Amino acid sequence: MSAAPGAVRDLATLPKAHLHLHFTGSMRPTTLVEMAAARRLRLPRGLAESEALRVEPDARGWFRFQRHYDAARAVVDSEAAMRRIVREAAEDDAAEGSVRLELQVDPTSYAPFVGGLTPALEIVLDEAASARRATGVDIGIVVAASRTRHPLDARTLARLAARHAGAVVGFGLSNDERRGTTADFAPAFRIARDAGLASLPHGGELLGPSHVRDVVEHLGPDRLGHGVRAAEDPALLERIVELGIALEVCPASNAALGVFRSADEVPLRALLDAGATVALGADDPLLFGSRLLDQYETARALGLDDTALAGLAAASIRASRADEESRRRMLRGVDAWLAQVPGTSGDSAAEVRAAQRT
Structure with missing residues (x-):
């Protein structure tokens, strides 16, 4: 069977790993509105109307972003709410072809409602295991500290994460890069x-190459959340490639926070041409109105053909913390997707997820 002229493969059926997704930011807009109404909480207009956030890349813009994020987080005040977010994140990722999700959570904000940091994390871990069985999406949890709090708080979270190593696959550092000393x-x-x-810290989004160097030197990242600003310094980018540090690139997020004027200005091609390992991510789709599949569509719009897109998906799987057997199975799914004739039916991602349920 030959491909129809101009036919392309369905990106929703391409097996891929989603390595940059925040817990609260993964919430469905409809879920947020429903839970806010039940709690009689007033949302900022943009959140209430599900408008994609766009701000300037300055302190005022970040304040607006943080205000929206805090408003969304305020509805997550129970075990049931936490479980719902994890389950729906897995369901939504499954619908877009994800076979591996590494969901990032800071349990600090939810601890007061469920009896402490340990119960908050264990709720997420328990629901992640349940969601894996239900959806077939392989799920790992990343515990993240915040730059806006004291470094001793980060040590507390690191010890908590260490006690749950296995189900917890990594430790991150998020929030405003301009805060704290790396x-x-x-x-x-x-x-x-x-x-x-x-080691999965953020770096190189709001701040440039010097900040990336700082993070690389002091935190020894295996993956770097964002990292796109490394493209501004070829020597730094070459070093990142040499060290094997993967970059979690989130085009819609970069545009929404004013790092670039639009998602198609994100230097994805430059990063790939330099040999960087890139895993596309949605970051906070609740706020930015753009999910994982949209990031792959952006890459296609930048001129990446199906072979290159399959390469991106394969890179995301290799950069994940899934076990070796799972990675091999996921990568076979990518090969099967690429072997399909463009324009014909077939869902390689669904087949991989079905295998993972067993």
């Missing part, structure tokens, strides 16, 4: 690495 968080990352957890 080196002060290094002890927390040592605790995590000693427990076998991946």
Whole structure:
């Protein structure tokens, strides 16, 4: 069977790993509105009307982003709400071809409602295991500290993450890159690495190459959340490639926060041409109105053909913390997708997920 002229393969059926998704930011807009109404909480207009957020890349813009994020987080005040977010994140990822999801959560904000940090994390872990059985999406949890809090808080979270190593696959550092001193968080990352957890800090989005160097030097990342600003310094980018640090690139997020004027200006091609390992991510689809599949559509619009898109998906799987057997199965699914004749039916991602349920 030959392909129809101009036919392309369905990106929703391409097996892929989603490695940059935040817990609250993964919430469905309809879920947010429903839970806010039940709690009689007033949402900012943009959130209430599901408008994609766009701000300037300055302190005022970040404040607006943080205000929206905090408003969304305020509805997550129970075990049931936490479980719903995890389950729906897995369902939504499954619908877009994800076979592996690494969901990032800071349990600090939810701890007061469920009896502490440990119960908050264990709720997420338990529901992640249940969601895997229901959807077939392989799920790992990343515990993340915040730059806006004291580095000692990060150590507490690192110890918590270490106690749950296995179900917890990595330790991150998020929030405004302009806050805190990167080196002060290094002890927390040592605790995590000693427990076998991946080092997954954010870096190189709001701030440029010097900040990326700082994060690389002090936190020893296995993957770098965003990292797109490394493209501004070829020597730095070459070093990242040499070290094997994968970049979790989130085009819609970069555009929404004003790092680039539009998603198609994100230097994805430059990163790939330099040999960087890139895993596309949605970051906070609740706020940015753009999910994982949209990031792959953006890559296609930038001129990546199906072979290159399959390469992106394969890179995301290799950069994940899935076990070796699971990675091999996922990669076979990518090969099967690419072997399909463009324009014909077939769902390689669904087949991989079905195998993972067993």
